[in-house]
């Protein structure tokens with residue numbers, strides 16, 4: 696895609712854009728960037744003529760142009776009608792097929808190919824993100840450590856109002872709602888630090904509700920997990936009460952030992968599990 700790389704070249708120097716989806720660091724965000732560029736190029740065929748012809752028409756039919764008066768002779772023309780209707784219809788049909796195809800590829804629930812994914816449970820709070828690693832019995836607040844090159848499967852819910860997770864360089868946005876679970880599959884190509892945030896306005900601390908995704912080499916990830924498990928802080932009921940109070944934490948925190956089924960408990964307290972088959976069977 697030469698035109699795409701040309702476009703990227705023009706934007707390469709911009710630091711603000713380098714943190715966004717135009718500088719993807721994982722397969723999902725990569726797809727989204729490609730799709731965005733493709734759709735933008737297709738839509739240039741719609742916007743391009745308008746952008747070019749508007750100043751041209753304005754100049755041509757200017758008030759001082761006395762030599763070229765506008766004297767239309769209205770007539771039906773198959774050629775003009777075809778030009779007006781066929782290309783846009785083709786673009787709409789083409790884009791519809793393309794986008795349908797890509798919604799399958801970039802379905803946030805679709806498991807990524809490769810090794811078994813790292814399981815993470817993300818709980819949105821006011822104004823922080825809690826990440827529980829159920830397989831490690833470890834939790835982290837406002838910092839998500841993942842191994843580079845491995846798929847990560849995130850289940851999301853909210854302990855408060857509806858929120859929205861966005862990690863532009865790794866994946867698209869997905870909502871998190873109390874009593875509900877959503878899923879997101881992400882992967883980082885290589886080690887690095889990526890911005891994550893809540894993009895759904897939820898009050899005073901909203902602008903501080905950011906987190907960092909740290910992708911590390913696999914060996915470092917194992918070291919991190921081992922160190923996190925040895926930590927002294929535990930995420931028990933009391934800690935959870937303090938954590939879920941409306942506040943902003945200054946620095947990311949990690950917890951060794953998490954209340955069992957914390958994610959499910961949050962789902963239950965936010966009204967989610969009442970219709971679940973397991974509870975109905977009780």
Ligand SMILES: [Cu+2]
Nearest residue numbers: 870871872875
């Ligand atoms: Cu919903």
